[in-house]
Amino acid sequence: MIVRKEADGSLVLIAQTNHAELSGMFAANWGNETFARPHPFQSAVRAAIYHDAGWYRYEVRPTYDVATRSTPNFPQVPPDPELAAYQWAIDWLTEIDPYAGLLISRHRTGLWSERYHTMSNPPPRPRRALSDSVTAFVSRNEARQEAALASLDRGAFATNYHYLQVWDLLSLALCVEEPKPTVFEPVPTGYGQAGDVRMTFEPVADDRISIKPYPFAVRPLEVCYAYKHLPTSDFASEDAFLDAYYAAVTKTRYFAFV
Numbered sequence: 001m002i003v004r005k006e007a008d009g010s011l012v013l014i015a016q017t018n019h020a021e022l023s024g025m026f027a028a029n030w031g032n033e034t035f036a037r038p039h040p041f042q043s044a045v046r047a048a049i050y051h052d053a054g055w056y057r058y059e060v061r062p063t064y065d066v067a068t069r070s071t072p073n074f075p076q077v078p079p080d081p082e083l084a085a086y087q088w089a090i091d092w093l094t095e096i097d098p099y100a101g102l103l104i105s106r107h108r109t110g111l112w113s114e115r116y117h118t119m120s121n122p123p124p125r126p127r128r129a130l131s132d133s134v135t136a137f138v139s140r141n142e143a144r145q146e147a148a149l150a151s152l153d154r155g156a157f158a159t160n161y162h163y164l165q166v167w168d169l170l171s172l173a174l175c176v177e178e179p180k181p182t183v184f185e186p187v188p189t190g191y192g193q194a195g196d197v198r199m200t201f202e203p204v205a206d207d208r209i210s211i212k213p214y215p216f217a218v219r220p221l222e223v224c225y226a227y228k229h230l231p232t233s234d235f236a237s238e239d240a241f242l243d244a245y246y247a248a249v250t251k252t253r254y255f256a257f258v
Helices: 016-028 041-050 053-060 080-096 098-110 132-149 154-175 238-247
Strands: 002-005 011-014 182-188 196-204 208-212 221-230 251-257
Touching: 011 016, 016 041, 016 053, 016 154, 016 221, 041 080, 041 098, 041 154, 053 080, 080 098, 080 132, 098 132, 098 154, 154 182, 154 196, 154 221, 221 238
Parallel strands: 208 251
Antiparallel strands: 002 011, 011 221, 182 196, 196 208, 221 251
């Protein structure tokens, strides 16, 4: 859950699964004379849309701490209780689309490995000490990844994994806080000998985002995310918070990339 506490004390709550759907919009519209369209296309797009499917379990019942009057933002949610859900998501998507499942497996393990050093900006969160359970999860899934990659083009897969990190970070730049000037680098332009570029992201008027070089097939590209807005963060109990969360009407915020 992406949690934004507004200046007036209200809460903007964006499900990780909604943030991931926004990533999928970027993936599905990626590609022009500068940037290669992802391939295999549907698998890359599926991975982007469902890369956070492991959060469905938590989002059924997000937690609330009465003592601190807060619900944790996604980096503060302890990973160990969610490992079974993360594994379920990997296995579920792998059964439907093995390549997409491999991508989200790599994405999940990469979040505990500084995104495998694909991105220098925005900088990855520093590597933290991992519990034995998380370490075992990473080792088990990295071994499965290596087995699957034996029959695939590793270079193309590495580019698709890198693309997925860009789409994820672009979505987070819209969701985690009000958009601000941001640099994304390196961003791959394609496969094989294609080079990497430095991409700038800058808000302009009326929820319009200037992005250079422009990576999408259509101009402008209109995207959106779903969210809930709670008028306060102060609840007497977790049940009271959950009642408000479930009752809140889902809203949509739109952006246009130009």
